[in-house]
Amino acid sequence: MSITVVGSVAFDSITTPSGSRERCLGGAATYFALAASYFTPVRVVAVVGEDFTAAEEAVFAARSIDLNGVERAAGKSFFWAGNYLNSLSEAKTEQTDLNVFADFNPRIPREYLDTQFLFLANIDPVLQLRVRQALPAARLVCGDTMNYWINDHREALLRVLPQMDVLLINDTEARLLSGESNPLRAARRVLELGPRALIVKHGEYGATAYFGEGIFDGAVRLPFRSPALPLSEVVDPTGAGDSFAGGFYGYIASQPTLTPAVFRRALFYGSVMGSFTVERFGTERLQKLSRAEIDARFEQLRQISHLDTQTD
Amino acid sequence: MSITVVGSVAFDSITTPSGSRERCLGGAATYFALAASYFTPVRVVAVVGEDFTAAEEAVFAARSIDLNGVERAAGKSFFWAGNYLNSLSEAKTEQTDLNVFADFNPRIPREYLDTQFLFLANIDPVLQLRVRQALPAARLVCGDTMNYWINDHREALLRVLPQMDVLLINDTEARLLSGESNPLRAARRVLELGPRALIVKHGEYGATAYFGEGIFDGAVRLPFRSPALPLSEVVDPTGAGDSFAGGFYGYIASQPTLTPAVFRRALFYGSVMGSFTVERFGTERLQKLSRAEIDARFEQLRQISHLDTQTD
Numbered sequence: 001m002s003i004t005v006v007g008s009v010a011f012d013s014i015t016t017p018s019g020s021r022e023r024c025l026g027g028a029a030t031y032f033a034l035a036a037s038y039f040t041p042v043r044v045v046a047v048v049g050e051d052f053t054a055a056e057e058a059v060f061a062a063r064s065i066d067l068n069g070v071e072r073a074a075g076k077s078f079f080w081a082g083n084y085l086n087s088l089s090e091a092k093t094e095q096t097d098l099n100v101f102a103d104f105n106p107r108i109p110r111e112y113l114d115t116q117f118l119f120l121a122n123i124d125p126v127l128q129l130r131v132r133q134a135l136p137a138a139r140l141v142c143g144d145t146m147n148y149w150i151n152d153h154r155e156a157l158l159r160v161l162p163q164m165d166v167l168l169i170n171d172t173e174a175r176l177l178s179g180e181s182n183p184l185r186a187a188r189r190v191l192e193l194g195p196r197a198l199i200v201k202h203g204e205y206g207a208t209a210y211f212g213e214g215i216f217d218g219a220v221r222l223p224f225r226s227p228a229l230p231l232s233e234v235v236d237p238t239g240a241g242d243s244f245a246g247g248f249y250g251y252i253a254s255q256p257t258l259t260p261a262v263f264r265r266a267l268f269y270g271s272v273m274g275s276f277t278v279e280r281f282g283t284e285r286l287q288k289l290s291r292a293e294i295d296a297r298f299e300q301l302r303q304i305s306h307l308d309t310q311t312d
Numbered sequence: 313m314s315i316t317v318v319g320s321v322a323f324d325s326i327t328t329p330s331g332s333r334e335r336c337l338g339g340a341a342t343y344f345a346l347a348a349s350y351f352t353p354v355r356v357v358a359v360v361g362e363d364f365t366a367a368e369e370a371v372f373a374a375r376s377i378d379l380n381g382v383e384r385a386a387g388k389s390f391f392w393a394g395n396y397l398n399s400l401s402e403a404k405t406e407q408t409d410l411n412v413f414a415d416f417n418p419r420i421p422r423e424y425l426d427t428q429f430l431f432l433a434n435i436d437p438v439l440q441l442r443v444r445q446a447l448p449a450a451r452l453v454c455g456d457t458m459n460y461w462i463n464d465h466r467e468a469l470l471r472v473l474p475q476m477d478v479l480l481i482n483d484t485e486a487r488l489l490s491g492e493s494n495p496l497r498a499a500r501r502v503l504e505l506g507p508r509a510l511i512v513k514h515g516e517y518g519a520t521a522y523f524g525e526g527i528f529d530g531a532v533r534l535p536f537r538s539p540a541l542p543l544s545e546v547v548d549p550t551g552a553g554d555s556f557a558g559g560f561y562g563y564i565a566s567q568p569t570l571t572p573a574v575f576r577r578a579l580f581y582g583s584v585m586g587s588f589t590v591e592r593f594g595t596e597r598l599q600k601l602s603r604a605e606i607d608a609r610f611e612q613l614r615q616i617s618h619l620d621t622q623t624d
Contacts, residue, residue, distance in 0.1 A: 106335055148488055182543075182546065183516060184544045185544055202517055204519070206537075207576035222612065222616050223616055224617070225539040225542075225616050226617075230495055231494075231496060232500075233494065234494065259360060261619070261620065264619050279587055300534065303534055304618070305536070305537050305538075306617075307576050307614065307618070
């Protein structure tokens with residue numbers, strides 16, 4: 001089943017301890033779409049400017065990603081510049097130019113109306129809700145947000161959270177959204193805000209999923225912890241979270257039904273796709289993977305976390 | 313097989329967001345011994361003062377822990393006071409009185425000379441080395457250290473590290489000891505310093521084990537990640553790391569041989585014992601467990617981290 005993602009397609013200038021890249025293709029919807037494309041067809045709803053050329057289009061085309069929902073507007077695409085010189089865990093933003101994104105009003109192509117899997121990447125929660133309502137056939141809605149929306153647009157965010165089956169955020173965002181410092185209590189509080197499941201990402205330590213009563217037939221479910229692969233070099237952390245979301249949701253959309261076992265494997269695929277992304281700048285690594293490489297790394301994740309899998 | 317542990321037996325005054333306790337029984341050797349005692353017999357080498365009374369002795373006696381190696385000295389026992397009001401991840405030390413510990417010169421009872429499993433808790437590396445050399449029959453040596461020894465007694469520490477089969481430290485200590493910020497490169501560098509395996513503890517995110525060539529017949533081994541149980545309340549983090557070490561090493565000493573599979577299960581038992589400790593102040597929870605409770609939590613850890621274990 002194909003996934004529709006709404007979010008940013010952008011250009012990023014990135015500096016890390018490993019080097020720099022100027023104006024490379026980025027944006028949450030880009031990373032998400034590339035990562036998910038290894039599992040299932042993907043359609044993108046976004047806006048780009050005149051600087052989005054055939055070269056960028058070709059990156060999506062090579063992964064058969066549908067760009068019919070990408071509006072071409074006069075002006076420049078969303079631009080972000082930042083560095084990770086102090087810490088690979090947190091970007092320092094140097095410049096944000098919203099450009100054509102400032103007036104983004106998602107335009108849903110008619111042929112996307114049959115969307116069953118919807119991903120609301122990190123954008124204004126007012127737009128997230130609008131897209132969700134424009135796609136009433138969506139039976140699984142997954143979304144992201146960030147501290148800016150949590151702090152300054154909380155009311156709008158609280159309106160869209162009950163529309164999400166799965167919310168993906170990181171530790172800091174979970175604390176901020178819940179007002180709780182204990183991770184388990186924070187998760188429970190976030191689930192009370194509406195999403196039926198919550199995935200909290202821990203960066204180099206993997207992620208934890210928490211389940212509310214609204215998912216899996218109301219059965220009470222233990223949390224699930226998925227590991228991250230220890231990597232000898234993190235070249236560029238940009239897009240790791242969106243790639244995680246793409247691997248996670250892409251795998252789910254590729255499966256006949258969403259069972260707890262599918263959800264757990266999807267978390268592993270999320271970690272796998274995040275681990276590939278950070279090994280190169282921007283989307284370099286994500287553009288040229290094979291399903292065999294992906295599954296080999298999935299197996300590696302199992303081996304480093306399961307008691308009885310390694311050949312001893 | 314019994315384990316001999318050398319380390320501190322102390323009194324702690326602890327304040328956390330959940331409350332306070334004055335002068336409760338503590339010290340690395342105490343937490344380690346109690347945790348390990350659920351798996352195997354334990355002998356303690358330490359020094360205490362006149363404030364160590366029948367009440368404290370009874371705590372060890374209830375777990376059949378051998379105190380013949382505990383010297384009674386004139387004066388007071390090691391005392392530590394600290395709080396976790398700013399962060400449950402890091403204690404703020406308010407007071408440290410070494411007292412009788414200042415002149416600690418480990419005295420090994422003759423009947424300990426057959427020790428095969430030795431744990432060098434976090435004490436002066438000069439003493440760690442002395443104890444190791446005094447117990448030449450030890451065939452598995454496991455140890456701990458901390459930032460103070462890494463920064464200010466590095467040479468002595470570098471002399472004892474090659475004597476350790478397994479070194480247990482946390483993320484900060486691994487960075488400090490290796491001078492590397494990347495966790496995998498840091499681990500490789502620490503292994504070059506001598507220990508045959510390294511366990512890096514991540515607090516609420518579990519732990520990662522790294523294996524050098526000197527363990528498991530020189531086979532190259534993937535790291536192994538063991539999760540931590542999400543807890544709704546951390547009452548008192550004191551002793552969590554020593555309890556982890558006790559569960560880890562106690563399980564290993566209880567098994568006929570150290571295989572990679574035993575090592576991995578031992579990491580899970582480490583997480584289990586750490587999780588019990590932090591649920592109450594001091595050693596309260598550790599004093600009154602049952603093997604059934606321990607194994608139930610072990611199974612829970614497996615369920616929250618293994619892809620195909622939960623009944624779906």
